[in-house]
Amino acid sequence: MDKENLSVTMIGLGYIGLPTSVLIASKGIRVNGMDINKEVVSSLNHGKIHIVEPDLQSEFSNVLKKDYFRASSIVEDGDVYLIVVPTPFKGNHEPDISFVEKATNSVLDKLKSGDLFIIESTSPVGTTEKMAKFIFSKRPDLVDNLFIAYCPERVLPGNVMYELVNNDRVIGGVDQVSTNKACEFYSMFIEGELHRTTARTAEMCKLTENASRDVQIAFANELSLICDKADINVWELIDLANKHPRVNILQPGAGVGGHCIAVDPYFIASEFPKESQLIAKAREINNYKSFWVAEKIGNEILKFKLENGIDPKVALMGLAFKPNIDDLRESPAKYITQKVMQSQNDIEILVVEPNINDHHVYKLSSYQIAYETADIVAFLVNHKEFSNLKYNPKKIILDFCGVNKK
Numbered sequence: 001m002d003k004e005n006l007s008v009t010m011i012g013l014g015y016i017g018l019p020t021s022v023l024i025a026s027k028g029i030r031v032n033g034m035d036i037n038k039e040v041v042s043s044l045n046h047g048k049i050h051i052v053e054p055d056l057q058s059e060f061s062n063v064l065k066k067d068y069f070r071a072s073s074i075v076e077d078g079d080v081y082l083i084v085v086p087t088p089f090k091g092n093h094e095p096d097i098s099f100v101e102k103a104t105n106s107v108l109d110k111l112k113s114g115d116l117f118i119i120e121s122t123s124p125v126g127t128t129e130k131m132a133k134f135i136f137s138k139r140p141d142l143v144d145n146l147f148i149a150y151c152p153e154r155v156l157p158g159n160v161m162y163e164l165v166n167n168d169r170v171i172g173g174v175d176q177v178s179t180n181k182a183c184e185f186y187s188m189f190i191e192g193e194l195h196r197t198t199a200r201t202a203e204m205c206k207l208t209e210n211a212s213r214d215v216q217i218a219f220a221n222e223l224s225l226i227c228d229k230a231d232i233n234v235w236e237l238i239d240l241a242n243k244h245p246r247v248n249i250l251q252p253g254a255g256v257g258g259h260c261i262a263v264d265p266y267f268i269a270s271e272f273p274k275e276s277q278l279i280a281k282a283r284e285i286n287n288y289k290s291f292w293v294a295e296k297i298g299n300e301i302l303k304f305k306l307e308n309g310i311d312p313k314v315a316l317m318g319l320a321f322k323p324n325i326d327d328l329r330e331s332p333a334k335y336i337t338q339k340v341m342q343s344q345n346d347i348e349i350l351v352v353e354p355n356i357n358d359h360h361v362y363k364l365s366s367y368q369i370a371y372e373t374a375d376i377v378a379f380l381v382n383h384k385e386f387s388n389l390k391y392n393p394k395k396i397i398l399d400f401c402g403v404n405k406k
Contacts, residue, residue, distance in 0.1 A: 001184055001185060001188065003027060003028055003029045003188055004028065006029050006030070007030045007031075007032065007076075007077065007078045007079050008021075008024055008029055008030065008031045008032070008078055008079070008081075009031075009032045009034065009075060009076055009077070009080070009081045009082070009107065010024075010031055010032070010033045010034065010082050010084060011034050011075065011081065011082065011084065011085060011106065011107065012034075012083070012084040012085040012103065012121075013034070013035040013037075013040055013041075013044065013071060014035075014051070014084070014085075014086070015051055015053075015157065015160075015259070015327060016153050016155070016160075017033070017035075017082075017084035017085075018033070018044075018049065018050075018051065019053060019056055019155075019160045019161060019164055020082070020084065020120070020153070020164060021033045021069060022056060022059050022069065022161075023059075023161070023164050023165065023189050024188075024189050025063035025066075026059060026063055026068075026189075027188055027189045028068065029068065029188065029189075030068055030069075031068060031069045031070075032070060032072060032076035032077075032078060033069060033072070034071070034072055034073065034074065034076065034106075035071065035073065036073065040071070041071040041072060044064075045070060045071050047060075047064055051326065051327075052325060052326035052327075052355055052356075053157070053158070053160050053161065053325075054158065054159070054161070055161045055162075056160070056161060075106050075107055075110055077110055078110070078115070079114075079115055079116065080115065080116045080118065080185055081107045081111070081115065081117045082118050082120060083103045083117075083118065083119045083120060083121055084120045084121060084153075085100060085102075085103045085121050086099050086121070086259065087099060087100060087121045087122050087123055087263075088263065089263055089266050089267075089270075092270075093266040093269070093270055094266075094270045095123075095124045095266065095267045095270060097123060097124065097127055097130075100119060100121050100123060100131065101131070101134070103121075104117075104131045104134060104135065105134075108135065108138055108139060111135065111139060111142060111146060112142075113141075113142065113145040113146070114145065114146075114147075115147070116146075116147045116149070116178075116181055116182060116185055117131075117135070117146060117147065118148075118149050118150070118182055118185075119131065119149075119150050119151075120150075120151055120152060120153055122152060122207070122210075122259075122260060122263070122264055122267070123150070123203050123206075123267075124203065124207075124267045124270075124271060125200050125203045125204050125207070125267075125271065126200060126203070127150075127203060128148065128149070128172070128174060128199035128200075129174060129199060129200070131148070132148045135148070147173065147177065147178040147181040147182065148173065148174045148178050149171060149172060149173035149174070149178045149179060149181070149182035149199065149202075150171075150172050150173075150199045150202045150203055151170065151171045151182060151186065151202065152170065152202065152206035154167055154168075154169070154206070155167065157258075157322065157325045157327055158322075158324050158325050164190075165189070165190065165192070166192050167192045168192040168193045168195060169186055169190055169192060169194050169195065170195045170197060170201075170202045171183050171186060171195065171196060171197070172196070172197045172198045172199040172200070172201055172202030172203070173198070174199050179198075180196075183196060204268075206264065207264045207265070207267050207268050208268075210260045210261045210264035210265065211264060211265040211268055211282075213261050214256060214261050214262075214264075214265050214279070214282045214283065215282040216249075216250050217250055217252075217253070217256055217282075218256075218281070218282035218285040218286050219249065219250070220238065220249055220250045220251060220253075221252045221255070221256075221285055221286055221289040222285050223237070223249070223252065224252035224289070225289070225292065234252060235251075235402055236405075251401075251402055252289075252400075252401075252402075253289075253332070253400065253401050254289065254290055254293045254332045254333055254336060254380045254381070254400045254401060255286055255287065255289045255293070255332025255333075255335070255336075256286040256287075256289075256332065257321030257322070257329065257330040257332045257333070257334075258321040258322060258327065258329060258330055258331075259327075259329045259330065262321075262330040262332075263330060265279050265280075265282065265283050269283065286332075289332070290332040290335050290336055291339070293332075293378075293380070293400050294335075294336045294339035294340055294343075296398065296400075297314070297316075297336070297340050297376070297398060298340060298343055298344065300376055301314060301344055301347065301376065304376060304396065311346065311347040311348070312347065312374075312375035312376050312396075313347070313348045313349075313350065313373055313374045313375050313376070314340070314344070314347060314348070314349045314350065314374055314375070314377075314378065315350045315365070315370035315371060315374035315376070315377045315378065316333075316336070316337050316340065316350070316351050316352065316378050316380060317352045317367065317370070317371075317377060317378060317379045317381065317383075317386060317403075318352060318353060318379065318380040318382075318383055318386075318401070319331060319333050319334050319337060319351065319352075319353035319356070319359070319362070319380075319381070320353060320355055320356075320381055320383075321333070321334075321381075322381070323382045323384065323401075324355065324383055324384055325355060326353075326355040328353075332380075333380035333381050336378075337349075337351055337362065337380070350365040350369075350370035350373065350374055351363065351365060351370075352364065352365055352366075352367045352370045354367050354383055354385045355383070367383075367385050367386065367389070368389075371389050371392075374395065375395065375396060376395070376396045376398065377395055377396070377397050377398065378398040378400065379397070379398065379399045379400060379401050379403040379404075380401060382401040382402055382403050386403045389403075391404055
């Protein structure tokens with residue numbers, strides 16, 4: 001591949017699509033980014049990104065200045081087509097690949113002989129093969145003339161720009177030639193090792209990684225439930241248990257959120273319900289932890305009313321699905337906030353999220369003011385700002401994420 005004459009079309013400019021576009025463009029490869037959100041397209045073409053991610057804005061400004069990137073609400077011609085769109089689940093926890101299907105359909109008329117078509121969206125096993133069959137059914141002229149592969153991302157929000165470059169990638173084509181072609185493309189901007197496999201194995205690998213993490217988090221969350229009942233400090237317990245040379249227990253939280261760990265295990269459980277007993281149970285435990293946290297806050301509110309004869313002011317600290325980012329997708333903290341506000345609509349609740357300026361549902365408060373004025377403070381996300389708050393023994397502190405571990 002000649003990067004000077006190469007053109008990449010990116011379908012989806014979200015938390016993965018935009019950073020990936022910027023990385024590719026930074027290597028001198030022209031990228032045409034497409035997104036259905038016209039406000040996002042307009043914002044990007046005016047030089048402003050719409051997500052919070054360290055180093056992304058400066059890198060984006062550089063590639064925009066050099067004219068290696070532009071955003072559009074229509075699909076532009078390219079030589080490589082990357083599908084980076086959401087794959088949520090339906091109400092019954094079955095995977096919804098309609099966004100991938102629509103994205104594939106949107107490039108159908110643009111594809112030409114010799115092009116490379118890659119899906120990065122987290123997908124159920126067999127999705128890449130299904131899209132290949134769809135493409136060839138509509139464009140039989142492309143049979144044996146189009147390279148098709150799957151390559152999932154595996155980055156950590158808040159460190160995306162570094163991990164996109166340095167993390168290993170698993171790349172699986174629908175055939176060996178497609179795998180090799182995709183590896184040739186990724187080697188132009190990835191420094192991590194590229195591991196070749198089949199499309200089906202690559203799809204399952206992504207799901208397996210996140211299901212494994214979900215199970216490990218479920219163990220920590222279950223421990224926190226047990227320790228609460230046994231009057232044991234779970235943070236101290238885990239710290240001591242981890243002194244064992246072969247034990248590495250994760251930290252508990254208010255649940256599990258995000259676009260990967262809270263979703264991907266369902267893709268396995270829905271397709272293999274009899275075989276995925278542990279995976280399904282881990283999802284159940286992590287979802288229950290959020291419900292339990294909401295009930296715990298509600299009980300403390302009731303206790304305060306009974307003991308003091310007045311309604312408390314309550315601060316709910318954090319809305320994002322993990323510390324120090326602005327991403328609220330599948331956030332347990334957001335679910336907890338919603339449940340508490342629905343059940344306690346007669347008291348003053350201060351909602352805090354330092355990584356966003358405003359929210360269409362919740363009126364946001366300064367974390368300092370919320371902490372100072374609240375009678376009950378519930379830490380739902382361990383944002384770095386919260387570590388600056390001086391512990392006040394006169395307040396009721398409910399720490400569900402380890403802000404005050406000792």
